[in-house]
Amino acid sequence: MKRVTLALTLALAPVLASVGAQAETLKTVKDRGMLACGVSQGLPGFSNPDDKGNWTGLDVDVCRAIAAAIFNDPTKVKFVPLSAKDRFTALQSGEVDVLSRNTTWTLSRDTSLGANFAGITYYDGQGFMVKKSLKVNSALELNSASVCVQTGTTTEQNLADYFKANKMKYEVIAFAGADETVKAYESGRCDVFTTDVSGLYAERLKLANPADHVVLPEVISKEPLGPMVRHGDDQWFDIVKWTLFGLVTAEEMGVTQANVDEMAKSDKPDFKRAFGTDGNLGEQLGLTKDWFSRIVKAVGNYGEMYDRNVGANSKLQIARGLNQLWNKGGLQYAPPIR
Amino acid sequence: MLGGKAGWNGIILQILFVAVLVWVGYEIVANARSNLAAQRITSGFGFLNNTAGFDVNQALISYTGSDSYSRVLVVGILNTLLVSVIGIVMATILGFLVALGRLSPNALLSRVSGAYVELIRNLPLLFQILFWYLAVLAALPGPRQSISLFSTFFLNNRGFIVPRPIEEPGLTPFLIALGVAIVASLGLRFYARRELFLRGHAMRIWPYVLGMLVGLPLVAMLVSGVPVAFEVPVLKGFNFAGGSRIIPELVALTLALTMYTASFIAEVVRAGILSVHKGQMEAGLSLGLGRGTVLRLIVVPQALRVILPPLTNQYLNLTKNSSLAVAIGYPDLVSVFAGTTMSQTGQAIEIIGITMGVYLALSLITSAIMSFYSWRLGKRLGA
Numbered sequence: 001m002k003r004v005t006l007a008l009t010l011a012l013a014p015v016l017a018s019v020g021a022q023a024e025t026l027k028t029v030k031d032r033g034m035l036a037c038g039v040s041q042g043l044p045g046f047s048n049p050d051d052k053g054n055w056t057g058l059d060v061d062v063c064r065a066i067a068a069a070i071f072n073d074p075t076k077v078k079f080v081p082l083s084a085k086d087r088f089t090a091l092q093s094g095e096v097d098v099l100s101r102n103t104t105w106t107l108s109r110d111t112s113l114g115a116n117f118a119g120i121t122y123y124d125g126q127g128f129m130v131k132k133s134l135k136v137n138s139a140l141e142l143n144s145a146s147v148c149v150q151t152g153t154t155t156e157q158n159l160a161d162y163f164k165a166n167k168m169k170y171e172v173i174a175f176a177g178a179d180e181t182v183k184a185y186e187s188g189r190c191d192v193f194t195t196d197v198s199g200l201y202a203e204r205l206k207l208a209n210p211a212d213h214v215v216l217p218e219v220i221s222k223e224p225l226g227p228m229v230r231h232g233d234d235q236w237f238d239i240v241k242w243t244l245f246g247l248v249t250a251e252e253m254g255v256t257q258a259n260v261d262e263m264a265k266s267d268k269p270d271f272k273r274a275f276g277t278d279g280n281l282g283e284q285l286g287l288t289k290d291w292f293s294r295i296v297k298a299v300g301n302y303g304e305m306y307d308r309n310v311g312a313n314s315k316l317q318i319a320r321g322l323n324q325l326w327n328k329g330g331l332q333y334a335p336p337i338r
Numbered sequence: 339m340l341g342g343k344a345g346w347n348g349i350i351l352q353i354l355f356v357a358v359l360v361w362v363g364y365e366i367v368a369n370a371r372s373n374l375a376a377q378r379i380t381s382g383f384g385f386l387n388n389t390a391g392f393d394v395n396q397a398l399i400s401y402t403g404s405d406s407y408s409r410v411l412v413v414g415i416l417n418t419l420l421v422s423v424i425g426i427v428m429a430t431i432l433g434f435l436v437a438l439g440r441l442s443p444n445a446l447l448s449r450v451s452g453a454y455v456e457l458i459r460n461l462p463l464l465f466q467i468l469f470w471y472l473a474v475l476a477a478l479p480g481p482r483q484s485i486s487l488f489s490t491f492f493l494n495n496r497g498f499i500v501p502r503p504i505e506e507p508g509l510t511p512f513l514i515a516l517g518v519a520i521v522a523s524l525g526l527r528f529y530a531r532r533e534l535f536l537r538g539h540a541m542r543i544w545p546y547v548l549g550m551l552v553g554l555p556l557v558a559m560l561v562s563g564v565p566v567a568f569e570v571p572v573l574k575g576f577n578f579a580g581g582s583r584i585i586p587e588l589v590a591l592t593l594a595l596t597m598y599t600a601s602f603i604a605e606v607v608r609a610g611i612l613s614v615h616k617g618q619m620e621a622g623l624s625l626g627l628g629r630g631t632v633l634r635l636i637v638v639p640q641a642l643r644v645i646l647p648p649l650t651n652q653y654l655n656l657t658k659n660s661s662l663a664v665a666i667g668y669p670d671l672v673s674v675f676a677g678t679t680m681s682q683t684g685q686a687i688e689i690i691g692i693t694m695g696v697y698l699a700l701s702l703i704t705s706a707i708m709s710f711y712s713w714r715l716g717k718r719l720g721a
Contacts, residue, residue: 085678087681088681088684089680089684111378111380112684114377114378142576143575143576144574144575144579145577146576151681152678152681152682156678157392157403157682160391160393160403161391164403170393171496171577173395174394174395174669174673174677174678175666176664180665180666184475184666188480189496231378232376
């Protein structure tokens, strides 16, 4: 019943909160002196606490970048770990200011949940992982398999669609937490574990013997992951959105954590606009003129964030793929800062 | 008189109090509605007719991903009920046995029962559920190395797979014969008790009852063929096809709930039995009755009056505790409805409201049944 009580508290929060407070997220955050950021309960590469309680990951860096833009201090973030099924209620009720928790952008989430997606931080897709010993080479060979999945995700519905479309039977076992799901898969309760491909690589690291498991080649869905904010506060929506665009723009411009101070002195007009030495774009956002350099100083540009958390310099070693910049064959693209 | 001594003043105060309550309730609803509308969060119960789009691994009624959320609700309620009913029956039996064991003059039996109670009731339930789930799973082989019994029953980490009965033409006559036998047996019992009470004439009826219960359906089978055929499960691909399957999540959850609640019921029952004066037992024994007979006919019926109210509490606890199912992937009401459905639709207020309503209804029904039983017992004991 503990879960019901928690959900009830979350559900009742918007009942008691007044309408006015919802519309001024930036002020609320500043008054609190902290950004409340909803993250996962532990997914390596995206949001994962270490043994000292320090959070790292791509989604975590997004939170830190927003905090840096507001406070010039990336540590002013309170991370709120949320299960997949509790995350939206936490955002709706004002428990968190932004939900940066490997969440797939879909139409119904964008509308009926009362939330907006601020952009796409990671282009993902759903895949399957099986034990090598099963000698399965394709997801189409999975007829009659038992599949472990985390409840409250798009994964659950994609799974149903995929098996139905391919006229295959399966048994689904849905768990509330990611850890329970992986444990059940490891114990042999299921033949298959399914989630976003990035998640498969991340969870595989937690298994006793990662080399015994293989990720199948099929990617059965589009899973664009990004941070969410509540409806009804356009200024806050803009801040989160342009923090993401700032990160991508920094990579386009070649601005890194190491050279940001030097680059800020550049005479190029687009650099001057971004760094706030010309005009007041940052103030139009409700931030300060130096918002752009604050972000890059705190977490680096998008490429640095990617490499550090999920890419070449991380344990996950996931290639850039779709997450490469648009002018290098990927999909990451930011509107101009001007 | 309404309002007691205070008279009209009291009545006016009470009316005012109710009015304030109604106003607060209205404000809460109105405020929630306007807040939801301001954030453009969908509200209302229209979502119940939408397609669910996800599958569930145990449904007592036919269910597929193309059914609606309202069907998911029913599937969840039935799964919760299944665990609760099995749990309540088994916990009651186990609880009574442990209580009797603890009160037994046999030192070993009494110590073992005492140790059971103290161990089980002091460990968190969630921990016990996870323990049984992982212990059960770890001990069982995969589907391809199943433990098989006569090649018809199979046990593996996907569950216990048994042949599934399929209806044959002989089923209707078989059921009619069985029904006739049951009715006739009840009539015979009624007649025998009347004879005993009115004329003091004891009859031995069980051979006739047994004869009818076995004989009549047997005759029906000989005349119109077998009532059911069995579909034997076979290994096909990753899992067994055909047959019925008891999933390990159900087993682990029922086992943990049963053992946990039984440890509390044992104490309730023990307290009830101890509340009956020991003179009752001594009187019974001195009449030459056996210990078991005295317990059954004299002590337990009196103890039940003390036992029933706290026993009802335990039944309610068990039903509500079954919501911990979500931890091991058993598709109960909280898991499929307050979990998956809620996160897919985002309509927390409606869904939590419905879920609370269902648990409330289940609890009230359980209480009502127990109150009725208690009332009937009271009448029989002449209290």
